[in-house]
Amino acid sequence: MEIKDIAGISEPLKKLIEVISQGIGTLSNPYLIKKNAEARAHEIKVISEAIKGSQNNLQQIVYEHGQVSLLSLEDRTIGLDERVQQRVEFKEQKRQMNIESVTQMAAQHLDEENEVSKVDVDKDWTSRFFNYVEDISNEEMQGLWARILAGEVKEPKSFSLRTLQVLRNLSKEEAQTFSKVAQYAIKAGNDAFLLQGNNSEILDKYDIGFNEMALLKELDLLHSGDLVNHSLIRYEQDCSVAYLFGEKVVVVYKKANSPQKDIPIILFTTVGKQLLKLIKSKPNFSYLQHFAEEVNDNGISTKYGEVLEVCGSEIKHTNPLIEIPSL
Incomplete structure (x- = not known):
């Protein structure tokens, strides 16, 4: 996917958008904007607090139109298929938020750059990167992954697949x-x-x-x-x-x-x-x-x-x- 003539977007950010589109198949430009990212961060915080508070009484969590609501399991019987679907949806939503958090951080790093290499980022590297980063939820570790993505966009082959593998298994400590x-x-x-x-x-x-x-x-x-x-x-x-x-x-x-x-x-x-x-x-x-x-x-x-x-x-x-x- 080649990005051309996007008003207000620098060459480094255009290249980042290309890498994201190759890595996750879909592209939502607005979440690269800081203001929108801050709003998403607030939503994520609200969701996480609601989830934490609901664990003791095993309530169902519903998130629609920016609002979080809790539904007691006593009020409604949920079948096995629906429980599986809810678990999968929650897992994938969390992964998507992890990816968006990392790519937003990477965008901020690249926003400070004036130019990037003309060499394309390797597609296998991109695929491996997003497969790993979707399960990184710690903010400090997300910061490291964001700097790797920004560094690879700026100068491909800066970080090997071996380095991604090691970092994937690295704890915060x-x-x-x-x-x-x-x-x-x-x-x-x-x-x-x-x-x-x-x-x-x-x-x-x-x-x-x-x-x-x-x-x-x-x-x-x-x-x-x-x-x-x-x-x-x-x-x-x-x-x-x-x-x-x-x-x-x-x-x-x-x-x-x-x-x-x-x-x-x-x-x-x-x-x-x-x-x-x-x-x-x-x-x-x-x-x-x-x-x-x-x-x-x-x-x-x-x-x-x-x-x-x-x-x-x-x-x-x-x-x-x-x-x-x-x-």
Whole structure:
């Protein structure tokens, strides 16, 4: 389905509408409008409260024309076929509301974008996404799924089917643990890792314990291997390497022919790296200082600055860079 000449709708939102139409087969443009979404959210809240209040006395719930009414089962005998139909209808209505909630959030994210990739979102990916998201009712988790949908619309192949599968089975508490640990992710090129250092207690200083690390390894978000090093190899000329720490960049300067430097790290998996795109990390500045202490050596020094823009592998930052003070 190609969307053309829709007044007032940006290119990113047009592409989102195309993806939605491919995923669920039907399209209702108004629910992408914030005002209407807020009204739907109010209706959902009223319905959920009515359902919660009716559980003890087993009343039937009727929702028509924006009104919720309760009918006692004592007033009416409901046959098996009708009870099955009501259960199926309630289940599907809840799923539809989940989908609409996620797509509305995604629309808000894309409304801030000026352009998106011309590449189409894979139809199998779209189908899998909506099959999963229809059963996501927690608002916080819906927010993660919305950002994935917006990210995939903006740049297809940003999130793999494997990542969708992992996220589908992620609980709210597990997602919160990942978000906490992801604050300390260091990005360099195609790699993302945590600083373990020669002092294995570094992460403990930031309240990241063994159980949390073990959980993320079990969830396939961190690699389970313990003996992993990030190496600053020997070059015959001066060189520099940039590392992203959220909104800050640390540049490591290495003089020609200085010895190789190995830094013990914990690597994020491919799935973990993709989910990092959903997290805005803000590590403590002391974490940068720990990194500098691990790296600084004869012929190696570090400086930092504020990130202005990241374009692929190019990092634009403030100048001049500043020396990292010792702990």
